[in-house]
Amino acid sequence: MKKRIGILTSGGDCPGLNAAIRGVARAAYTMFDADIIGIRGGYLGLIEGDFQEMNRSQFSNILTMGGTILGTSRTPFRDMRVVGEDQVDKVEQMKNNYAKMGLDCLVTLGGNGTHKTANMLSMEGLNIIGLPKTIDNDIYGTDFTFGFHTAVEIATDVIDRVHTTAASHSRVMVIELMGNKTGWLTLYAGIAGGADAILLPELPYDIREVAKVIERRASVGKNFTIIAVAEGAMDVKEAKMKRKQRDVKRAEEGCTNVSIRIAGQLEQMLNVVSRTVIPGHVQRGGTPCAYDRVLSTQFGVHAAQLISNGTYGVTVALKGERIVHNSLSDIAGVAKPVTANHHMVKTAKSMGISLGVAGD
Amino acid sequence: MKKRIGILTSGGDCPGLNAAIRGVARAAYTMFDADIIGIRGGYLGLIEGDFQEMNRSQFSNILTMGGTILGTSRTPFRDMRVVGEDQVDKVEQMKNNYAKMGLDCLVTLGGNGTHKTANMLSMEGLNIIGLPKTIDNDIYGTDFTFGFHTAVEIATDVIDRVHTTAASHSRVMVIELMGNKTGWLTLYAGIAGGADAILLPELPYDIREVAKVIERRASVGKNFTIIAVAEGAMDVKEAKMKRKQRDVKRAEEGCTNVSIRIAGQLEQMLNVVSRTVIPGHVQRGGTPCAYDRVLSTQFGVHAAQLISNGTYGVTVALKGERIVHNSLSDIAGVAKPVTANHHMVKTAKSMGISLGVAGD
């Protein structure tokens, strides 16, 4: 029996989206009779009815491509149920367009926000399958999301390149990596790049602890230090504030980037020269690494199997070596932060890497 | 209490060896009072007493380095107990040198052969911890070995580069990847590189099935085909022979590389031009990818923890997200082949990738 499958990609782009789209499509074509409908620009396309019938050739040559051939957009979950000035009920629109397209199911590729909306649509009666993509790796219930390991590879390459400059110039280099709320990317890249200190949003740092790292290294003749910091990292004082309060304080200080503040503080506290590197969007672009291509493909294939079985209301996940699926309602809105006693944090500490936390 | 730790690397080199050595050393130095003794050239160095007291600075700047700072060699397990012309009892020599160095334990980094000897030395009463390295990923009891994912990245990059030539010239490209007995590397890289057929040592192929792939693609207007083949792949006839018989047959046919034979057969069977690519040792050299740097570090840290606890006779392993350890006696000599019903094989088939097996 033929299945009509809608696909959309939502939220920030990341490497592996096209590989996952290709995985769903090719496995569906191989396993059963399928029509694939591409919805453009994320949920916005579903709201506005912007879609196209795809043909097989459109999934050729996209395995290695970064970004998403379907385009993406950010429509925050909290705005989904809000009827705006245009009097459009977005949820109704999405349901109507789903019906208009005659879909048997909708596959949504995205991060936490995407999964919240996916769960809501599932609750509304649509057949939904989620695929967890994000360079932040912060989706509950999966060991890894696709896009994460590519971002780690890129961020590690950045640290590698900065290393030689740090050593040649006897400098403290502060590398600010992506991760507003979660520090997985910084934690992994920091370990892989041989950072001396790793500062994460979840574990507020004390700048005096960071300074100690530099002093300890200097005391054994090491004239440079590498600090990997997540963009959302905060010091112990900020951590006690509410978000708005913190934003106000930072704006007053003219501190848009945490790395710039840290570098400035360290230069004031110690007799060192410090520089920042903020690679930004580079971390989420370009061809996926082989690991992510395989994982994206596995996720896509699993989604096709779920469609074949008529299993909906779930999101695909990696558990150990195996691909499994979790109920959307179990994982939507659940955070997956780095915790102080996570085994990767312990690994970092065992390597003598400072996390900037007092008393370590 | 101070621990004296010997380290050696044995068997073929692979990316991540230095990262793992650094992991053991740095975690040991961080966690307890440790002396590290580097044994040169693998078990040969243990037999011949070629070792040196290491100092901390020798573990700096090696995280990103390929190869092994300790050097390596291949002394097959089956020769370990053989007393040669020189009347040297190698096992006694190793035990003597272990005692002479005053070791509390010996950490051996290696593949299957290395683990067999490690287990034997453990049975002989030495305190042994194994770390599973190999680009083949064929060590029982661990999801992945370090070195494997770097090799997959390199092999995938090879397939990527060959892809454009295949398409531009309307050719069949046969890429021969490492893997004499096991096909994990070829399976992963084949999926990541978008291969149309993947041929593995464990699943004998029928050349007619491979030819069908090319014909099927031609019938939908695709003028090129990518075939990933493990160096140890064999056709259904060869699979029935004994190893020696097969080697004789191949020598008679002048067929040193399976890819060259396949390319020739396909050119004879079909009206196509076929070329081979044999990247060889490139797959096991150079800087480890970030994934392998993290895994190697985790393995090294776990080894240090085992030493701290006095847990010996084990090898470190990855299970899901966690680092665990298995008894050496449980895993030594146990193969970990690709099986026909492994989920990765099913993933490949679901993607429409041929494994060359009749009846698929």
Next chain:
Amino acid sequence: MKKRIGILTSGGDCPGLNAAIRGVARAAYTMFDADIIGIRGGYLGLIEGDFQEMNRSQFSNILTMGGTILGTSRTPFRDMRVVGEDQVDKVEQMKNNYAKMGLDCLVTLGGNGTHKTANMLSMEGLNIIGLPKTIDNDIYGTDFTFGFHTAVEIATDVIDRVHTTAASHSRVMVIELMGNKTGWLTLYAGIAGGADAILLPELPYDIREVAKVIERRASVGKNFTIIAVAEGAMDVKEAKMKRKQRDVKRAEEGCTNVSIRIAGQLEQMLNVVSRTVIPGHVQRGGTPCAYDRVLSTQFGVHAAQLISNGTYGVTVALKGERIVHNSLSDIAGVAKPVTANHHMVKTAKSMGISLGVAGD
């Protein structure tokens, strides 16, 4: 006035072809009113009349792509004038199709063979502009061809990766690089990769000189050696033979790859273990490096300027920093070999790199 421009790519593919095609098209569109006609599969497409009117969007997103969107083929120049069994006069066919397409000119991207045919067509009265592409860098009159530096980068990366294995295993590694008649690629990659010996087609080697390199290194405690050899390299005896004679001799010896022979000879002559690496087509595939993207673009722009001026019968070339053009009749069929007193050869010798030539 509108210009109708035909483009074809001929001979082996190489990185930068698409960048050059894009350069011609985009500069033509920017500078004057242009129609671009893409001829498929090289001269074969011109003979058979296989072409298509291109639109602007077809030149988007191809800057970074390896291979050629137009496809390519090898029709040796010597066969162009031969009327085959099919009684087709290929030259007349090409002239007819040129007229049928209503071309103002034809831009041919290719190597030496391509330029010979280009010159012949120019002699026959067609308006021809050549663009010199080849990873061999053997086109007379240009400092560099596009594709060359990308191949050097790839080959150097291969040598880098092999280096660590060579050192870890105390081995002699023989890396066979592309270059049947010319050694530029091997010479540059050998210097960039830190090879200890570099063997080129133009400078016949004495295997005893190569062995001396290994011995000299061993005498100062260096336990490994890196040899970069062009696929067309030959020893002093072979160099005195005619090509056919040499091919017969090699077939008798079962020596298809020069690197395999050299590795075998060195193992026989010395107490060493030697391995070969033959990266093959990897050297000509994939995305062009930045240098080649710029050069290809410059070449394409210059071609558009020539078309704008109505200057034909020329091929574009790099001279120092500047893009110039040479008469097709001056460069067609002229070789550009590595010579014994070329400054790059002297650079290699000054670095203590052996070229395997007796008496050096």
Next chain:
Amino acid sequence: MKKRIGILTSGGDCPGLNAAIRGVARAAYTMFDADIIGIRGGYLGLIEGDFQEMNRSQFSNILTMGGTILGTSRTPFRDMRVVGEDQVDKVEQMKNNYAKMGLDCLVTLGGNGTHKTANMLSMEGLNIIGLPKTIDNDIYGTDFTFGFHTAVEIATDVIDRVHTTAASHSRVMVIELMGNKTGWLTLYAGIAGGADAILLPELPYDIREVAKVIERRASVGKNFTIIAVAEGAMDVKEAKMKRKQRDVKRAEEGCTNVSIRIAGQLEQMLNVVSRTVIPGHVQRGGTPCAYDRVLSTQFGVHAAQLISNGTYGVTVALKGERIVHNSLSDIAGVAKPVTANHHMVKTAKSMGISLGVAGD
């Protein structure tokens, strides 16, 4: 006759410094009897007498290393003759230490500032040879400096990775590349990365022209735009100010990065979302590309030849394919800016790339 050669690296580090150091040393050892003295931390080491006798093994394994094994520092030329509070006459100190080391000559690797001091020391009677390193490519008299092409490769890779995000999110991406006074890096990387607009310090931009690029692309259905901007780029108003005045104005506007200002302006002028990427020090770190390894080696070899001939007071340069040398007094303090009618600027314009200049 033995030569005693001092070497120092000064100014910002860049890829190829170690390759050039190795080139000088190895060629000197090959060509004549040489002692190499490494001076640490640039001219500061010469002033303070911080140096060491090098041995041959210290030049092994550095070809591929980023940074400089000798360390570096920035001592501005204008401060060289200033006697500070410490009453130290730096020039006399340098001359004294040169004599104390018993040098036959001093090889200085650096950029424009380094060459000014080198020329001054030459005028003071020391035997000096300069090697032109900088990722800015702004040293007069050489086609290219080493380090430049590596930086172009890295910056191009950044643009590549950002490209897919721009397209997927329909965004204007503004990529800020290094180059405070000169735009060569941005010009080359912009062309290689397929940028739609390229803004350089030497060619003041009009933001309205930049906005037009986005509008023109939107009018043909292209929903994203890539802008490459050098960190030192300025708009037409700023270009009329004196440097101090400009710095004051920028500080008042809170505009530390030109890319952030441009992105903000474009968002205000047009209905677009714009993001910035500022890769920073990544551009000058890590292993040199093959091109720069070869060039650095050639430069080093040429320096050794000059020493052998006793030719001093010069700096090594690339002219076309050949390595030459210029008098230090001819090139010290001479700028090499991008000019409006340079052929690369014309190439960019012919490709339809906007330089943001009114009236183009």
